[in-house]
Every structure is written in structure tokens, then in C-alpha cells.
Amino acid sequence: MGVVVVAALGLVSALIAIVLAPALSNGDPRLEIGIKISAVVLLASGVGQFGTELLLLRGQIKSYNFTRSMVLVLPPIAMIIAFATHTLTLRNAYTITLLGQIAAVTAGCFFAFGTIRKARRVAVPWDFSLRYWSTSALDAVGGRGDQVVLSALSQTSVLGVYSLAVTCASASAGLTQALNSLAYSALSRLEGQENKSYLRRRSLLGVALSVASGIAIVFVVHFFGRAIFGPSFDGLTQVVIVLVVAQLVADQWSLRVLADSASETVQNLVWASAAGIVVLAVIVAILVYTSSLSALTMATAMLLFAIARLSVWRGLRRARAHRS
Numbered sequence: 001m002g003v004v005v006v007a008a009l010g011l012v013s014a015l016i017a018i019v020l021a022p023a024l025s026n027g028d029p030r031l032e033i034g035i036k037i038s039a040v041v042l043l044a045s046g047v048g049q050f051g052t053e054l055l056l057l058r059g060q061i062k063s064y065n066f067t068r069s070m071v072l073v074l075p076p077i078a079m080i081i082a083f084a085t086h087t088l089t090l091r092n093a094y095t096i097t098l099l100g101q102i103a104a105v106t107a108g109c110f111f112a113f114g115t116i117r118k119a120r121r122v123a124v125p126w127d128f129s130l131r132y133w134s135t136s137a138l139d140a141v142g143g144r145g146d147q148v149v150l151s152a153l154s155q156t157s158v159l160g161v162y163s164l165a166v167t168c169a170s171a172s173a174g175l176t177q178a179l180n181s182l183a184y185s186a187l188s189r190l191e192g193q194e195n196k197s198y199l200r201r202r203s204l205l206g207v208a209l210s211v212a213s214g215i216a217i218v219f220v221v222h223f224f225g226r227a228i229f230g231p232s233f234d235g236l237t238q239v240v241i242v243l244v245v246a247q248l249v250a251d252q253w254s255l256r257v258l259a260d261s262a263s264e265t266v267q268n269l270v271w272a273s274a275a276g277i278v279v280l281a282v283i284v285a286i287l288v289y290t291s292s293l294s295a296l297t298m299a300t301a302m303l304l305f306a307i308a309r310l311s312v313w314r315g316l317r318r319a320r321a322h323r324s
Helices: 002-024 029-057 061-072 074-084 090-118 126-153 156-171 174-189 192-229 236-262 267-289 295-323
Strands: none
Touching (some): 002 029, 029 061, 029 126, 029 174, 061 090, 061 174, 126 156, 126 236, 126 267, 156 236, 156 295, 174 192, 174 236, 192 236, 236 267, 267 295
16 A cells, blocks of 8 residues: 555656746756656656665665665766766756666666565555655755756856766765665664664764765865866865765765664654755855855855754754653
8 A cells, every 4th residue: 555655646746846847947948848857757766765775674785786876876977977078968967867867766666566566455654654755855855956056046167066076075975875774774673772872883984984985085186186177177176075074964864864764763854854954045045145156155055954954853863862
């Protein structure tokens, strides 16, 4: 029953995206078409995510990594190759990202099929599902809103620098995100103090790995960026530094999302995500109003968004522990 509801919600979300595309695109026909085309991914994204989560819960890491690589690894590599061959454009970057998402959703649906066939009918956990969905939706808006804003309100050159910086910063997150994924199965089994201790150890390890990989990325960009990317991307290092830090904080948030979803205690996630979105919206509005929108200021906004989201989660968690 739950899978049927998820599939139906995917259809509804796709229709909503198509209907709202003219308003969301702010009159830009290219952006409107892009939103409508991207809505295709929403049709099966829920079922695909179900299959991916099953792999993670069961500890089938090879299959899980295969699925996730279609979104996290292959698109950045394709963009780097496109840039090196002088074929990287906004349209090509969009196409590469979309194809990666379609491939990942398709793979997730494939892995979910066997379980769906053998599953018995159970009640849908609406409270948990709606809270988790809300968190995912808010995180998606925050995670993609930066490039949407820049594409609509800034020059193409600014978007190009920022997109490249995002790609570089994302490369620093690979190992930490992999370890976060490995922790999901353990977090679903552990309870009480054992769960908290495990989460703390994983957090410290994740920070250490993020710092190490981030330093390596910044080093390469700073000393070899001009030779690799050309003079048109001067100033890239500063943006990469800020986004690497933002990625570190975002990876810590992802670990908390996994931990809370494993224990089905997602109340804090929704409020924290909403608070982050509010902070991001206010900062972006100020940047636009003061004509200060640039790749560096947008990166700073994303860092503050990530910090606000994680800080609110910590505060709510402590308040809840104090009450209990």
C-alpha cells in the first residue's frame, strides 16, 4: 500500500511542477521548459528512493554505490570532460545532471521491484512519511535554489564560476558521504546511548575526512586552477573554499538525517530544514536588494544556510532531551 501511495505522490508532484513551471521560471521560457522536463524524474523518484534505501538498510553497499554514483560521481566527471573539450554549456550541464538523475531513479526502481512483489499490505506511517518528505522537499529547494537564483538574476559568467565551484566542492564530499551511508544500517540497529556514541564517532570521523579532502581540493584549485580552467575562472579559489566548508556542514546534516530517519524520529528535521530555508531566503533577498549577488556571496549564503539548519537541529535535539 505504501509503495502505491508513493507512486501516486510522484505523479502528483510531477503535475504540480508542470503547472507551476511558468510562475517558477519568472517568465524565462528556457527555464520553464527545463522545469517541465525535469518533472519526469519525479514520476518514479519515490519508488526509486525506496529501492535505494532498501539497499542501504540491508548493507548491500556495492549496489547502493552503483546507484548513487549515477548522481554523485558520473555527472561531475562528465562535466569536467565537457569543460576540457570546450563543450560545457548550461544546456549540456543540465542534460548531464538530468540523465544522471533518471539513471539513478531507474536503478532504484529495479532494485525495489523484487521487494515490492513479495511485500504484504501494511498501514502507511503517515506521520513519519510526511515529516520526512517535508524535510527532503525543503532540502531540495535549498540545495538547488542557489543555482536557480544565479541563473535567473546574474550573468552567465557568474553562474559558470559558481557551478564549477560547486562541482569542485562536491568532489570533497565523496568519502564522507560514503561513510555516512555505511552508518545507516548500524544506526537503524543501535538504540539509546550506543546510538548517540556511534553518531558522535561518525561525526568526528566525517569532519576529519571532509577537512582532509577539502584541503586537497582547495590546493589543486588554487595552484592549478588557472592552468586547468583558464583565466576566465579567476577568483574560483575563494568560492571553492566557502563551498567546501558548506559541504562539510551539509555532510554532517546528512548524517543526522540518516540517524533520525533510521530511528523514525524526524520531528526536528522538518523545523531545522524550514529554518534553514528562511535564513537562505532572507540572505538572498538582501543580496538581490543591495545588488551584491555574486558567486562568492551566494556561496556564503549557502554556508549560512547549512550552519543554520544544523544549529537548529542541535538546539531542538537538546531541548527535547532536556524535557525527557
